[in-house]
Amino acid sequence: MNGPAHILRTAWRALLQHAGNVARSSGREAIGWLLGFYVGGEPYVLDAHPATRYKHQSRYGAIADPMEEAEIVMRYPRNVGIVGLYHSHPFKDDTRHAIFHSATDDATLTSRASRRENFVSVVTDGRSAECFVLRDGFPAPVTPAIVETLSMAGHLKRYTTSVAPSFSLKVSEANAAGVVAALEKKVSADLDRAVRSASVGRGTVELDGLGAGAIRNRLVIQRDDDAHRVELSLRLDPTVFVAGSDEDEVLLATRNEILDDVLFLLWRGFDASAVDLAGVERFEANLGSLSVHETTPLPKKVYRAPKRATVLRRRA
Numbered sequence: 001m002n003g004p005a006h007i008l009r010t011a012w013r014a015l016l017q018h019a020g021n022v023a024r025s026s027g028r029e030a031i032g033w034l035l036g037f038y039v040g041g042e043p044y045v046l047d048a049h050p051a052t053r054y055k056h057q058s059r060y061g062a063i064a065d066p067m068e069e070a071e072i073v074m075r076y077p078r079n080v081g082i083v084g085l086y087h088s089h090p091f092k093d094d095t096r097h098a099i100f101h102s103a104t105d106d107a108t109l110t111s112r113a114s115r116r117e118n119f120v121s122v123v124t125d126g127r128s129a130e131c132f133v134l135r136d137g138f139p140a141p142v143t144p145a146i147v148e149t150l151s152m153a154g155h156l157k158r159y160t161t162s163v164a165p166s167f168s169l170k171v172s173e174a175n176a177a178g179v180v181a182a183l184e185k186k187v188s189a190d191l192d193r194a195v196r197s198a199s200v201g202r203g204t205v206e207l208d209g210l211g212a213g214a215i216r217n218r219l220v221i222q223r224d225d226d227a228h229r230v231e232l233s234l235r236l237d238p239t240v241f242v243a244g245s246d247e248d249e250v251l252l253a254t255r256n257e258i259l260d261d262v263l264f265l266l267w268r269g270f271d272a273s274a275v276d277l278a279g280v281e282r283f284e285a286n287l288g289s290l291s292v293h294e295t296t297p298l299p300k301k302v303y304r305a306p307k308r309a310t311v312l313r314r315r316a
């Protein structure tokens with residue numbers, strides 16, 4: 001990363017305002033996420049999302065509910081989403097230098113930066129703020145380039161694809177968690193095969209062998225002698241956003257996005273921890289659907305729940 005952290009002014013203003021409001025109303029620390037993408041390792045921040053659920057929140061420290069972060073991650077397509085964290089030190093009146101990176105802040109940044117280089121950490125006192133990224137194991141201040149306009153379209157290219165595959169397998173044990181694990185393995189293998197002969201066009205990706213004509217997302221588990229037959233049919237139109245036009249990168253993003261979608265739909269539509277398949281003759285789960293909405297400043301994934309979720313028939 002040679003350049004600065006690029007931050008849209010509206011996002012910068014939003015985080016300052018959030019931290020300032022929380023400090024004024026409760027005197028406590030505020031946390032939030034920085035949303036955007038990376039281009040050539042440089043972070044672009046287009047939006048700020050304040051944490052709404054805390055595990056702990058005081059004047060000298062706060063921990064956000066990790067579930068909220070997981071939900072945010074799932075709301076964005078590949079290569080878009082959380083690029084940093086911000087938090088406040090609401091003790092401007094006690095000290096002249098409230099903006100610094102504490103040992104706790106260092107530990108948080110170190111763990112994040114191990115997963116994503118140039119993960120941004122912003123510390124604010126509610127009035128001004130500073131940006132840090134990890135350099136050689138230490139937090140280094142970086143200059144935020146606050147810009148008036150910043151759009152995703154100017155930096156990332158959009159690629160769409162359409163697939164309608166069916167996956168079929170047999171499991172000997174009627175165990176719901178085992179079904180999900182077996183499906184994940186099967187879907188991954190089929191995706192890897194499809195990607196090998198895929199082609200990337202202008203804004204589109206063609207994946208061979210993943211178009212069996214399914215019209216909706218559905219999971220059916222049926223008894224078949226001593227085993228269970230599992231059929232997963234999907235109708236997906238994933239969209240990914242990639243910097244540059246490297247084919248391998250586009251294909252990898254598409255592959256991973258499809259797998260993300262499959263796992264998300266299974267998680268939402270088929271709660272493996274709640275479904276007991278013992279004695280079940282036929283189980284059918286409508287999994288709902290996912291689509292990418294091109295909202296500003298960032299696109300979002302929207303999940304639509306099915307009208308009728310599951311139908312289960314046990315042995316008489």
Ligand SMILES: [Zn+2]
Pocket residue numbers: 087088089100101102105123
């Ligand atoms: Zn701190």
